[in-house]
Amino acid sequence: MFSNLEQTFRWFGPSDPVSLQTIRQTGATGVVTALHHITAGEVWTTDEINIRKETIAKAGLTWSVVESVNIHESIKTAGAERDEYIAKYITSLQNLAKAGLKTVCYNFMPVLDWTRTNLDYRLPNNASALRYDAAAVAAFDLYILQREGAEKDFTTQQQQAAKQYLDGLTPEQKTYITNTIMAGLPGTDDVFTIPEFKEHLQRYAQTDAAKLKQNLAYFLQAIVPEAEKAGIKMCIHPDDPPFPILGLPRVVSTEQDLKDLVGYCKSPSNGITFCTGSLGARADNDLPGIVERLGSDIHFIHLRNVQREPDGSFYEADHLGGSTNMYAVMKNLVLEQKKRADAGRDDVDIPMRPDHGHKILDDYNYNTYPGYSAIGRLKGLAELRGLEMGIKHTLFQE
Known part of the structure; x- marks a missing residue:
């Protein structure tokens, strides 16, 4: 039997109420984190990276995925300083590679990251x-x-x-x-x-979706060759929500967007963060089909579920509930792992984290970042690991 998905947990650094010890007790072996104290666009130094890596290692865990190395707004708007900030971004990637970090998640959402009400x-x-x-x-x-x-x-x-x-x-x-x-x-x-x-x-007044896609292509064509030299896999996170809001364009919201993105710079270093919550907020996104058709380009997985409503509203549901058929998604992820194992690829154990989680039980006693409670995510991780195990035993009869 080939290896399981690598089970990871997001951690926001030393100030996060969810400690590394807590994360280790969930059964996760990997940590997903970033240097949030460094301003977007500035270089991540090797000293800062190694301090964070050593902190995680001392807790008996591995820093598996960097989420996220944020992109300066001038890159998104094709501002006068974009080449300067792209050069800084490449330096950060090179420094991460020196520390042995090989998977970097990022997004190209204008101004705001994810949005909720x-x-x-x-x-x-x-x-x-x-x-x-x-x-x-x-x-x-x-x-x-x-x-x-x-x-x-x-x-x-x-x-x-x-x-x-x-x-x-x-x-x-x-x-x-x-x-x-x-x-x-x-x-x-x-x-x-x-x-x-x-x-x-106002800065985005002249940047519509077509222009934003051009700017994303420009960014990827500059950084992906350098990421490939460094052995880093870049994986873009879909827009959240996956449609335009507040006059801002979105360009990573559909399967076609993902196909376009992979095509901007064909490389094993140019891939996707497959987020079932973000993509699942659109009823026209076929999530199991996306895995089937674009699975070879998935470098990182966020698993969560949303319950869609007719007017475009949605809320975070249980990981195995909601509008997305998580069984079908996980089955196709397992089949993608099988393809990779058969092909001799070295990335069969794709890092996966339970994305978001309800506040339940003792979670109410901690002021955690929205969606990042301890017990709620532990519940999701336990359900997802059980689902993965059940599918593997059913498919391969072991």
Whole structure:
């Protein structure tokens, strides 16, 4: 029998309430982390990388995946400094390779990383989940942000639903929605102000989806050859949510986007982070089919589930629940592993992490980053490892 998927857990560094000791007790062997204290675009030095790596090693774990080496906005907008920041990015990759780190996750989402409207959405069992409410985003865009031209992005029915939603909010709830949508990057507590965000929107005024794709291709054609020399596998994370929001384009949202991305620079170093939660928020994404057709380019896996709603809203469901058929996804991942083993590839044990998790039980006693509770993710990891084992034994009768 070939090896299992490598079980990993995301860790936000020494300030994370979920300790490395806790992660080790989940059964995970690998850690997924980044140097969140380094400003996006600046070089990750070998000293900083080695300090983090040694901290993880002392806890009996391995730093398996870097998530993420963030990309400076000037690269996304083709700003005057983009070549300078690309050079810095390449230096960071080379320094990571020197430390033995070989898998780097990144994303190309403009300004905001993932976006939600409720960080404490209560399920029937009182577990706390993350939620994206389409009416809340429309209300914010139209009536709080008051983005110029926003009405063109919404139907009359959507605008009416947004106004009705807004009218039902207290001033405190309006502030909560604003701060939640305007939150910055994972691993930080930064929140954009409305004027700051409008400045970012202005920088993207001339960057539509076609232009953003061109800028992504330019970035990949510059860094992938250097990543290949260093033995690093780059794997892009899909957009979250996988559709345009707040006037910002999205270019890594569909299977065709992923095919385009792989084609920009054909290389074993140019691949995909397969995130079932991000891609699963679109009903037209065939997740098991994506694994079947693009599996050879998957270098990292995020497994979570969302429950889609008819208006475009969704919330984080149980890992084996929700709108995505996780059995079919895992079965095709196992079959991809079999193909790699038969072909003699050295990356059969693709790193996988349970992405996000509900707050349950003792999780409420810790102020963890949204979606990154300890017990909720442990529950997801336990379910996913059991699913993987069951499928392997069924398929290969061992």
